[in-house]
Amino acid sequence: MSRGEELIARLGDRLSGLRGRLTPDAEMEKITWFRAGGTVDALFQPADEEDLAAFLRAVPEEIPVTVVGIGSNLLVREGGLRGFVVRLSARGFGEAEAVSPTRIRAGAAAPDKRVAAVALEAGIGGFHFYHGIPGGIGGALRMNAGANGVETRERVVEVRALDRQGNLHVLSNADMGYSYRHSSVPAELIFTSALFEGYPEDREKIRAEMDAVQHHRETVQPIREKTGGSTFKNPDGTSAWKEIDKAGCRGLMIGGAQMSPMHCNFMINTGTASGYDLEHLGETVRARVLETSGIRLHWEIRRIGDFRPGREVQEFLGQLL
Template sequence: MNGGALLEGMGDRLSTLRGRVTPDAAMDKITWFRAGGTADALFQPADEEDLAAFLKVVPHDIPVTVVGIGSNLLVREGGIRGFVVRLSAKGFGEVQAIGDNRIRAGAATPDKRVAATALEAGIGGFHFYHGIPGGIGGALRMNAGANGVETRERVVEVRALDRAGAVHVLSNADMGYAYRHSAAPKDLIFTSAIFAGEPADRDAIKAAMDAVQHHRETVQPIREKTGGSTFKNPEGSSAWKEIDKAGCRGLMIGGAQMSPMHCNFMINTGTATGYDLELLGETVRARVLENSGIRLAWEIRRIGAFKPGHEIDEFLGQML
């Protein structure tokens, strides 16, 4: 189905929404990889109330896919069926200190803004967000972490909407956090969260943030078209070490490359397609599996359909 047919089939059910609906939306303009296919339609709700109204009128047989700021997202060339929901900074990007060393942040808030708010308020424990190139919604979903700290250590409660538009408030325990994972229901759309830190000296917070930034600039290709860490660290090792041992540092397929600087970062050198990027990733997984017997798990989220003739098997079909 294309965007025009999808919206025509919805009739006037979207007429009261205040957000923006874009048919046949180019997802390469959203992802940091700057690659990928189109979505049948993109909806950017004005606020939580508008999002709830949207969810209540979209039939459950029409897929609804939620994306964040696109920093760790790979969209396949065949595109995404149904609606893609992207929360706007205007409606979901507010962040403020609310007392008792707590911070409330919307799901579209960049992680770096949460770190900056914590610094201004003298709240420690959020310096790690200064080095994560993503948004709070994604951080909540994948338990984002860096520099020895994870999101689960800061979360108090999370506000979300289900597929029917009903509001849910989840505790830290309800989120079911593990390494780079949350067990919260997949159909929940996180809209905001409350986090807790501890009192800290602003100079100490700033020094910790500066250390995070220095580390990123020193070892990561932050000025490239990348999606951050490509694979999760396997138990007892680091993804980059296994990639390096398998001879994949700097490996290229088409316009996609495993960074020579940090070989767990996949980059678009300028001409990479979604196919190039995913094929490179699966080639790396296959070589690591063959070399060490380790099955690397993707940290980058891959969504959408394969373009006919460009299907890619996990581990290239290798079944060691």
């Protein structure tokens, strides 16, 4: 019996009433956009918010529960993860709809582009930036995702979330504690949906803004590659890509991982990269930028899981600290 099967068997009847999909020994490389990573003991995809709450109440708190979104800015290490990974299903958490002339409610698994499309259809301005963000609403809420001069915090009214005990919380914009690419909400809270507000806008103007976003992405970003989007946050007063370029890391490769020649703050899997290759490349870039500019780049990509023994990667490669 595998470790995942043992975990599920040990919980037995606790999980019997769940309606979602439970998969032992799930391969995380099938989920992440990087197409790399280890396995998790068990993957749970809840049917809806009520099913997720039941799952959280059923799983003892000493068993780790890790939540992932659609896998766009996620790097899973080769050693995988212990316990459960929760991935919100598109069927239960992927809807987005206009609920008033200026408001949209979206599930945490709804792609950002879907929310932009709903806003266009409803004539609600202020959401065109989501058309260019390769992620889901849950991740956008967590990291205050932004593009083209607009951030998620400018649109959020309230957020629904469940805690580790399965209790529901409704958070205001102020409760989210937003700053640049960050929210201060406890990591244990799992976002399930959010209410957003924009403003009345002519559909043709919205469409033109979305077309401009798409054109920009297609001309400067490697959108057809296996990538996690922006690798590092922009430091104060400069851009991450400028510092990476200055450090001579445009096109730099380690194994099958490469800093894109098109946009050097995008890390890509050229086809054979492992989680180790990707993280080793990222830390190499951080070390070189620190040496060149004295700037400590901070990861925008979320890295989770255990290193495989003998394949550990230290921050900044353990140098220049």
